[in-house]
Amino acid sequence: MSENPTAVRERGEPGVRQVQARVVATRTEGAYRYMTFAAPGVPALAKPGQFVALTVGGPTSALLLRRSFSIHAASPATEEGEEDILDLVIAPHAPGTEWLTSREVGDVVDLVGPLGRAFPIPREKVSCVLVGGGYGSAALFSLAMTLRDRGCRVELVLGAATKDKLFGAYKGDRYADGVTITTDDGSLGTKGWVSDVLPDLLTRTEAGVVYACGPMAMLESVAGICGQAGVVSQLAVEESMACGVGVCMTCVLPVVGNDGVTRMVRSCVEGPVFRGDRLRWDSIAGGRSVVPDDCLGAPVPAVPSTPVEGAEGLDREAMEPAGREDLADSAVGRPPETAGVTSSEVAGAEGDDTVEGER
Numbered sequence: 001m002s003e004n005p006t007a008v009r010e011r012g013e014p015g016v017r018q019v020q021a022r023v024v025a026t027r028t029e030g031a032y033r034y035m036t037f038a039a040p041g042v043p044a045l046a047k048p049g050q051f052v053a054l055t056v057g058g059p060t061s062a063l064l065l066r067r068s069f070s071i072h073a074a075s076p077a078t079e080e081g082e083e084d085i086l087d088l089v090i091a092p093h094a095p096g097t098e099w100l101t102s103r104e105v106g107d108v109v110d111l112v113g114p115l116g117r118a119f120p121i122p123r124e125k126v127s128c129v130l131v132g133g134g135y136g137s138a139a140l141f142s143l144a145m146t147l148r149d150r151g152c153r154v155e156l157v158l159g160a161a162t163k164d165k166l167f168g169a170y171k172g173d174r175y176a177d178g179v180t181i182t183t184d185d186g187s188l189g190t191k192g193w194v195s196d197v198l199p200d201l202l203t204r205t206e207a208g209v210v211y212a213c214g215p216m217a218m219l220e221s222v223a224g225i226c227g228q229a230g231v232v233s234q235l236a237v238e239e240s241m242a243c244g245v246g247v248c249m250t251c252v253l254p255v256v257g258n259d260g261v262t263r264m265v266r267s268c269v270e271g272p273v274f275r276g277d278r279l280r281w282d283s284i285a286g287g288r289s290v291v292p293d294d295c296l297g298a299p300v301p302a303v304p305s306t307p308v309e310g311a312e313g314l315d316r317e318a319m320e321p322a323g324r325e326d327l328a329d330s331a332v333g334r335p336p337e338t339a340g341v342t343s344s345e346v347a348g349a350e351g352d353d354t355v356e357g358e359r
């Protein structure tokens with residue numbers, strides 16, 4: 001009811017708002033709840049790829065952490081009497097999302113946003129392929145509109161395990177020049193994964209940029225295919241986020257900067273969009289990332305636990321491994337910027353000659 005195709009282009013001053021968002025409509029779409037909120041001031045600030053963080057459980061809830069959701073559509077009010085509208089697509093998953101998806105029209109939820117860095121937009125009119133997995137597809141529709149407004153050709157690939165977990169399949173052709181559907185079980189479209197159809201699609205469309213949002217395993221295979229094809233990929237990751245605003249460091253991922261150095265960076269503020277070839281996939285597996293040994297600030301290897309001959313008389317300080325002074329200047333526990341890297345270096349957007357960071 002509230003999607004406004006031009007909304008994401010109507011931008012106000014950059015910033016983040018905390019508002020009491022009121023549910024104005026809610027409906028079921030397959031396995032998801034499509035929820036429409038009146039969120040004063042937020043839609044005008046939102047860009048494709050950004051997200052919002054919502055409190056869950058009510059004022060006395062033990063569910064302390066906010067939950068993050070991609071902005072599906074953002075529609076600032078254009079006339080007196082209209083409301084600023086945000087559309088989210090939410091999968092009931094566990095207590096927080098179950099509480100949220102059971103909200104009814106008129107209920108109010110505390111919302112912070114827009115958060116994170118948006119998808120960079122190509123300077124040239126290149127051919128773009130947008131790949132969405134499950135509810136991850138929701139993040140790509142406003143991007144598709146922005147890209148087409150720029151004159152880019154847009155090809156949409158929507159995949160999910162089953163037909164009911166596909167999002168947006170019925171409306172994809174309104175947003176893209178071509179739509180490919182895949183399901184793992186073949187209940188709609190081509191049977192298989194999005195990665196099965198992607199190589200041919202990249203060749204056929206002569207793609208210059210691939211954008212993707214979905215599960216980490218899907219993003220990894222998209223990055224790999226794009227790497228082989230020599231195509232830039234811009235991926236919106238969904239790392240677990242405890243605060244969503246850059247404070248807690250739970251969302252860190254190993255990312256290679258423009259200088260070739262790997263740093264652990266916060267996906268909520270430096271991301272969630274990263275270039276696929278900058279993510280250290282060798283240290284991200286099964287939804288968990290580890291600090292690569294060559295990462296700036298990586299822990300110094302521990303002292304061997306086997307007794308060292310003649311070391312009995314040494315005190316603990318003397319037993320500390322050499323190089324602790326290096327740790328004092330490490331990226332651990334500090335925002336990456338202060339460790340000598342800027343956000344743009346980390347995301348690889350501004351330094352990229354194919355895309356521009358519209359931020």
Ligand SMILES: Cc1cc2nc3c(=O)[nH]c(=O)nc-3n(C[C@H](O)[C@H](O)[C@H](O)COP(=O)(O)OP(=O)(O)OC[C@H]3O[C@@H](n4cnc5c(N)ncnc54)[C@H](O)[C@@H]3O)c2cc1C
Nearest residue numbers: 065067068069070089090091094095096097240241242250
């Ligand atoms: C940028 C982003 C965009 C997203 N977009 C969507 C979307 O559009 N639609 C959608 O349905 N879902 C989306 N998600 C996933 C959604 O946030 C989760 O499904 C939701 O938080 C689950 O909440 P829950 O209470 O139901 O689940 P639970 O698993 O009970 O709780 C999740 C909570 O635990 C925290 N948590 C879990 N593991 C860790 C950890 N290792 N460290 C710190 N905290 C942890 C999470 O941060 C979160 O607050 C998105 C996530 C991110 C990060």
Ligand code: FES
Nearest residue numbers: 244246248249268
């Ligand atoms: S979620 Fe807390 S720093 Fe990113």
